[in-house]
Amino acid sequence: MKIYSKNILLGISLLFAITSYAQKTVYQYVDPMIGSEGVGRVFIGPSCPYGMVKPSPDCTVSPNSGWLPMPKEVTGFSQVHVSGTGGGPKYGNISIMPFSGALDKMDQTSFRAEENVKLGYYETVFKENNIKTEITTGEKVSFYRITYPKDKSKELKIDPGFFLGEEKIPDAREAQQFVGSQIEIVSDTEVRGYSRIRGGWNNGRAYTVYFWAVFDQPIAKYVTFKDGMFYNNQKAQFDSGKKTGALLSFGNSGKEELNVKIGISFLSELKAKNNIEIEIPHWNFNTVLVALENKWEDLLSRIKLSDDTSVEYRKMFYTGLYHTMIMPVDRTGENPLWTNDEPYYDDFYTIWDTFRTSSPLITLIDSKRKVDIINAMLNIYKREGYMPEGRSGNDNGRTQGGSNAEVVIADAFVKNLKGIDYELALQAMIKDATVPPGGNEEREGRGGLIDYLKLGYVPYGTDRAGNRTIDYSYNDYNIATVAKGLGKTDLYNQYIKQAENWQNLWRADYENNGAKGFIMPKDKDGNWLDDVVFGESKIQKPTFKYTPVIIESPWYVCHWCVFFYEGTSWEYSFSLPHDIPELVKKSGGEKAFEKRLDIFFDNNLFNVANEPSFLTPCLYHWIGKPYLSSDRIRTIIKDNFNTSREGLPGNDDSGAMSSWLAFHMMGLYPNAGQPYYLINTPLIKEVFVKLENGKSFKITTKKMSDKNRYIKTALLNGKPYNKAWILHDDINNGGELILEMDSKPSAWGTTILPPAK
Amino acid sequence: MKIYSKNILLGISLLFAITSYAQKTVYQYVDPMIGSEGVGRVFIGPSCPYGMVKPSPDCTVSPNSGWLPMPKEVTGFSQVHVSGTGGGPKYGNISIMPFSGALDKMDQTSFRAEENVKLGYYETVFKENNIKTEITTGEKVSFYRITYPKDKSKELKIDPGFFLGEEKIPDAREAQQFVGSQIEIVSDTEVRGYSRIRGGWNNGRAYTVYFWAVFDQPIAKYVTFKDGMFYNNQKAQFDSGKKTGALLSFGNSGKEELNVKIGISFLSELKAKNNIEIEIPHWNFNTVLVALENKWEDLLSRIKLSDDTSVEYRKMFYTGLYHTMIMPVDRTGENPLWTNDEPYYDDFYTIWDTFRTSSPLITLIDSKRKVDIINAMLNIYKREGYMPEGRSGNDNGRTQGGSNAEVVIADAFVKNLKGIDYELALQAMIKDATVPPGGNEEREGRGGLIDYLKLGYVPYGTDRAGNRTIDYSYNDYNIATVAKGLGKTDLYNQYIKQAENWQNLWRADYENNGAKGFIMPKDKDGNWLDDVVFGESKIQKPTFKYTPVIIESPWYVCHWCVFFYEGTSWEYSFSLPHDIPELVKKSGGEKAFEKRLDIFFDNNLFNVANEPSFLTPCLYHWIGKPYLSSDRIRTIIKDNFNTSREGLPGNDDSGAMSSWLAFHMMGLYPNAGQPYYLINTPLIKEVFVKLENGKSFKITTKKMSDKNRYIKTALLNGKPYNKAWILHDDINNGGELILEMDSKPSAWGTTILPPAK
Incomplete structure (x- = not known):
């Protein structure tokens, strides 16, 4: 590389800087598992930005985000969750659970043998039966790809009576309470129904989560259930204030992979169905995943970090x-x-x-x-x-x-x-x-x-x-x-x-x-x-x-x-x-x-x-x-x-x-x-903010190291800047803030104090 | 009759009194039309006691009880109403309207040629097309018997987008506002859907009226509609915040009479269906009407009036x-x-x-x-x-x-x-x-x-x-x-x-x-x-x-x-x-x-x-x-x-x-x-109250006439009673209050004043 002149090098390095911001994707740095254990309580399943549907495993009825670490069992996968909350749980509606075997057992709880999570994608394999469940999601529709072992029959439980945080006491503070649920087997590839729940952390009135589920294989047989009793070949269980659900069998012929789309709506089952038709009219798991990744990339890439930023x-x-x-x-x-x-x-x-x-x-x-x-x-x-x-x-x-x-x-x-x-x-x-x-x-x-x-x-x-x-x-x-x-x-x-x-x-x-x-x-x-x-x-x-x-x-x-x-x-x-x-x-x-x-x-x-x-x-x-x-x-x-x-x-x-x-x-x-x-010492050497107005703002540090962690001087758009705070408008107008770092505190930012009231 | 001795006469007259209270029915004295015009605003359609479902014609969208006198047109028959209210209307949900002709016109408003109303029963014949509509009802299911002229085809509009009191202004005080509606043609004899409305006189949150309609003749063809547009052979119109409905044709072959049951529920369409199955599993209009009459008779006959009471x-x-x-x-x-x-x-x-x-x-x-x-x-x-x-x-x-x-x-x-x-x-x-x-x-x-x-x-x-x-x-x-x-x-x-x-x-x-x-x-x-x-x-x-x-x-x-x-x-x-x-x-x-x-x-x-x-x-x-x-x-x-x-x-x-x-x-x-x-001069000579505790209380006047309208003396269970008020307990313990009447005010009730605070 020595053969190039300094100017050429500069040109290339600038080019590199620009292209590095512009072309590399960043979404893969998102790790949904950060904060999932301990007190963080983050939601770990796939979600679109501000996404209505948030599918995730539920490990017993207690955790706020549904998920708990292994070896805790999985009760099912429900479609609506919140992230990071304390207090009593909310949601956990429309639970499904794959299994193999006879349609005679309500509880299909399983242990996990493995689990993999990345942005927009969740995967687990159950220990007992080797069934693999993969999940991705649209805005209002979750998408499941379930792979059953070759020799096993393909069964699925749909449980609209499930919800997080169930307690026996009526109106227990912060606890969700069951109001009603319903299920109907519409055709050999469709099931509809709803879950109506009240209470929870915010002590809210009853809300209803409607669903429409579609399968890419026909239902071979089924039982529905209500209030703990099974009903053979009864297609529907209406809402009488008791928990309802269904066990479906897709038999053991055909392909091992069962794809399931679950449309969700807060208006009606038909609206949930329409949400599927509009959003995911196909059966391609990866297409859904890529669309979700792209939505996130568009948002996340509005802030780019300099190339030397550590992966951590x-x-x-x-x-x-x-x-x-x-x-x-x-x-x-x-x-x-x-x-x-x-x-x-x-x-x-x-x-x-x-x-x-x-x-x-x-x-x-x-x-x-x-x-x-x-x-x-x-x-x-x-x-x-x-x-x-x-x-x-x-x-x-x-x-x-x-x-x-x-x-x-x-x-x-x-x-x-x-x-x-x-x-x-x-x-x-x-x-x-x-x-x-x-x-x-x-x-x-x-x-x-x-x-x-x-x-x-x-x-x-x-x-x-x-x-x-x-x-x-x-x-x-x-x-x-x-x-x-x-x-x-x-x-x-x-x-x-x-x-x-x-x-x-x-x-x-x-x-x-x-x-x-x-x-x-x-x-x-x-x-x-x-x-x-x-x-x-x-x-x-x-x-x-x-x-x-x-x-x-x-x-x-x-x-x-x-x-x-x-x-x-x-x-x-x-x-x-x-x-x-x-x-x-x-x-x-x-x-x-x-x-x-x-x-x-x-x-x-x-x-x-x-x-x-x-x-x-x-x-x-x-x-x-x-x-x-x-x-x-x-x-x-x-x-x-x-x-x-x-x-x-x-x-x-x-x-x-x-x-x-x-x-x-x-x-x-x-x-x-x-x-x-307020301006503090950044952890990242260069931050590039692509603003929605088409402009950009860059925060650049010079000579920053573990030792050089004090701001010595600052330049805003080339002019000395001695305030330890910057107006939103100054950022929004675009430009660059350069922070020159030193190993000891300086007089920078010490004389003009941030605004009083 | 002179041949009987006084005692025998007395015996017979007592017997007559007892049997007359016990055996004659009284429900037929109910005239639902009293108070229907002018300011009364009573509901005129059939209703069970405290009945959830109240079917009635709606004459334009404005009146509180739906009905207005002829010659005002009928827009349809909806299933939920209130009675006697002032202010802005409430309800008027799930409207149906029989007609004859092509499935190409949303508005099927008709004039009435005649109308007959009695307890539990409504009947009208439309002027334009001679279609006769009869209505009776269960607690949660309304029952329509529609008779079309021999030479005419049998059509029916179902309009879950309709409601009473529509105004253009969002959130107009006391006006109901549309939130959503949905319709689905389930089979050739079933339609389901709902209406979701907010506001109205009480400024209430959104409520949802679900329905399930069944017909005793198969649907021959249909169109559904949404937001003013027709959709041929589209079985369902999902809720997208727009008004939806359907026009159904039952053809012009087969019998002239179309029976329609509309189950209503505030939980779900399936619950509405179940309400039909539980309450009216048959197709017999008269059975429904008689059951309703019996419910009313049981309540109304708890108070019997002496035989000489005028029909008025x-x-x-x-x-x-x-x-x-x-x-x-x-x-x-x-x-x-x-x-x-x-x-x-x-x-x-x-x-x-x-x-x-x-x-x-x-x-x-x-x-x-x-x-x-x-x-x-x-x-x-x-x-x-x-x-x-x-x-x-x-x-x-x-x-x-x-x-x-x-x-x-x-x-x-x-x-x-x-x-x-x-x-x-x-x-x-x-x-x-x-x-x-x-x-x-x-x-x-x-x-x-x-x-x-x-x-x-x-x-x-x-x-x-x-x-x-x-x-x-x-x-x-x-x-x-x-x-x-x-x-x-x-x-x-x-x-x-x-x-x-x-x-x-x-x-x-x-x-x-x-x-x-x-x-x-x-x-x-x-x-x-x-x-x-x-x-x-x-x-x-x-x-x-x-x-x-x-x-x-x-x-x-x-x-x-x-x-x-x-x-x-x-x-x-x-x-x-x-x-x-x-x-x-x-x-x-x-x-x-x-x-x-x-x-x-x-x-x-x-x-x-x-x-x-x-x-x-x-x-x-x-x-x-x-x-x-x-x-x-x-x-x-x-x-x-x-x-x-x-x-x-x-x-x-x-x-x-x-x-x-x-x-x-x-x-x-x-x-x-x-x-x-408080005790006042009754309008009725003898009132017999059959109490729920098995006892009875009778208020008997003696010598009462238009002239003799002042209480002269009173006896409670045979003892002189000089208070112009009587305790609820005294009535509830059973007995008889005898009021002897005179043509001028007396000293009765003048010295012991009714209770102070």
Whole structure:
């Protein structure tokens, strides 16, 4: 290669760089198994981006994503799942299970001998009978290729009575409950039916999953079943509130391979059939798989990483993007509640989890989709009265803290997403902020709102008074943002004032672990509470001492009834994304705040698995020490994220955890609802973002190494750039951010602090 | 006949009396056409008692009960209707229409040449084509016998896209909106499909009506249609949010009579099919009709009238009972929202209308049914959070005034209905009284509750502040009643105090038309308002003068936003069924109150069509002049009720108006929520009530004539009875009340006044 002149070399290297971005595919770096074990709970089966259908093995009725690692048995393969959720499971509808043998046994549970998973593809071989099941999927249709051993007969169970999370107790909290199911053998190659289930984590009303299954071999014989009894040659089992299903035999002649397409619909069985006809009119498994890969490649390749990026980092990054874009799910054309031309999305699970990173990541790389999602939220508001905070199975619920649709709207507004009626959106936000949601305050809107408006905080005694107060004050800030942008000064003034409400629970003189000032419980009369109620005796007044490190509650007090939802005051007292300069001040100034952050991270008070702490590692930015943020982030990622099955440190929560990682690997981190990204040291040397407007933005590091991990200087489009944050508009206008790295912290980014409120 | 001795005569006459009660049928006195024209809006088609299926002609899309008088055209016959409702229509699902001719025209609207209606039976002959349609029905299956002229071909349109009350505007208030529909031709004798509709008067979520239609002749040819387009030989039209249907031809050979059974279900098409198989497995129209007649006879014959009762009175009375028992509808086994063993009822339309008379009448003659209905209400509370006030299409809504499930519960409690968990019921009542229902306060619970609890009244500015205040105070009285009965003294004390809240809106010095003291609007700060807001200008403050005779509101102010819902202060200032002695006092004492009542009735301030005034004619009882009550009632009935098609003076509202009449014809009138009936002069000489406990109660008048219309003395089981009211228990224990009549008022009933609160 020495013979070429320098210029030619440069030319070739540029060419290589361009072509390397343009031609190599990236989807193969997605590993759906990352985060599948441990606490990640990600969905491991095939799914289109935002795909309605998510087929996967179910290993017993308990796990949220259906799948569990070997040697756990497989009960069947159902067609609808969610990804990364905690709490009680949802879905797991329309289960099928291949087997060999007589049609006389309801339970066909099997062990796996092997299992292979890649993007869009799942494969397993059962230990007992050597049956191989391969799965891929379309948007609304799942596709199974089942290969039976040569000498064995081909049987298949279809079980629309199955669902995840069954419990014996009627209305058990967070448990799905059976309402009804139905099955009909339509012809020797078709079966139709449905599953109707209520409850689950979000305590939703009944939803119905309709199916139409088609086979490429004729049914030779069958039995149907209902309520545990078999019925020979009875073609249909109607819905009488009992579980129904069928065992089908395809005999042992003909080919060993049975292909099964299962169309799904939330409207009707015929619509499910039509979904097959429209989407997968053929029998080619690979065609379906390739179409799915292409859809993902189109999305994933909008961000390209430099060629020197390690395979491990590629896997972590692209799997992060992948996990971010499998929920919410696109159910446009499948809404059983109303019909119009608006997009319809379900499985906001939940916005409390996703507003911080998943939602902004979708805005960055798939903003048209984001507009659709927000319009779906507004459509839900128009028809049902409130935007969703959580939503699943066509019903709102639950709220954990704030009414965080406000953050999503404000984030879209400050990032100039077009095609949204922001006047309507403001109306929807103000509804959250002014109208109490009625009896079930875990459904939507803001619980404890009346007190919040009257007192400026949610008093102790209302469930989750602490995080509700700080979330509402942030949500009020979001309303102020949009009101201001729309020129509504009165509204702005009102809500920017309410945005300070978190300060009403700031107990300034309270010390703990070397820090001073915490969000602490206060009663209706304005008294700080050192001891809070323990138990429900009407004679005694049992209490326990509440401190900023307490997360647990007495065993008989519900998980949802504590002062802070799933966290401590140490965590939540940092979770004020709109008012950090004030928080710094209240914490005793920059030095005290730095110490406070150090104590937090050095004493294991930080919980990487908990969304309210997502922004906390970046808070050093606001005291002019962005390099400390980068140090923390680097350590957190090193200690908690990897490409293993336990590679996610918490519930992925519809991609919340994964998108946190993806942002930080690029060196950007959003503060949702605000128009900028914080800049940190990237993990990847060059990141190329192909924007939807046709432009591109590149983040290039120079001299970066394990040692050279501090930003020395920065150039934005060739000009010195000394802010440790960058506006969304600057990225969206295209260009290049060059970060020159050094082995020690510099003065870069230390003088101009990120925006205050 | 003179040859018989007196004793023999007596024996024969007793025998005759007994046999006449026991053997004659009464169902034939029901005339479904009473109240069908004018304002009554009753359902005129066949219906089982509380029957889910109510087939009837639909004459254009606008009328609430489907039917309109000739010469209006018939658009089709749909299978689900309600009876007597005002406001926007609901239902009208699964329309069929017989015709003759080519399968090329969507609209097959026809004029009627004749029409015949009796209990359980509807018949019409179309003018254009001489096709005769006869209808009868089971509980969940309607049965059509269609006779085509000999020379004509037999066609039938099936239109699951049809529904009542269609408007172009999406989400138009009170209008039903199309969500989806589907149709499939299953075989040459079967068609299946569904209609999914949302909205309507109660603004309910989407509900789905599934059907399975079977024919006794084979389909010779067909076209299906979708979104206005025909599709030849396409067997199915799946749901894509567009209207679908089919035109079927049964050719012109074979018999002229086509029988059609349409099974209906709210779960699935197969359940609808099963409903046919279980309920009407045969093709005998008359068998279905006779079964229906027998069901009605069993219920109606629980009250027998003396033989000398005129046919007109028989018709008025039994039709009154009939109208009372066609709603709410029994949907046990048809609940798509949850599955359990509890009864499920829908179409509480609305309890605001029915709590006064329909509900107590069902308690009197069909108390087991009442227990089921109340358990269904409690089941709705358990699953959905609030008992219904109104409910239709499987969704709560709307509220007009109070949370009147409280009255129904209290009424059951004081009348000792067994089989109800009153602890749970009290919990449900207290939920209404303490938890604001959230954004849509017309859905359930109590709107304006926060102010009501804080101020003791609903201030002007909240919609329907006036009647909400007085209804809530009555509902609080109902809670106090049950709390007391369950030994909960604290609760009793709290709610019996709140029961006085109506007094907070009593403007003592306000005079109008010669009466003093009225329920009048008051603002949040406690100021009486002479002028109330007129319009929504932010610059001007337009107002109009509010007086006790005002019912109308400015044209642009919604019907639902006024101070009193559908009434004046004159009317509502009498509507305090739990506190009449206090009302008498506040009105200036007995004499002033009598004058006030006289002014009310003599100056046309009384509105017979409005439920809040139902008790008012009886208020003379509380000033010791029950004969004046009887005079008013007699005049009201004479002037407003008869057996004509315009024989009901207001919307029948699920039998509210009809049961008011039926009670008064017997001489009894309930004060719902309280354990007694007021006694008035009956219209019928002898009324024999066969109680469900095997006992019987008879009300016998002596010497009653047009002239002798005042009660002179009374005997209860042979003992002098001088109270103008009788306890439910006294009736339920069986016996006889003998009223001896005279031509002038007597001292009877004047000294012991009916119960105070």
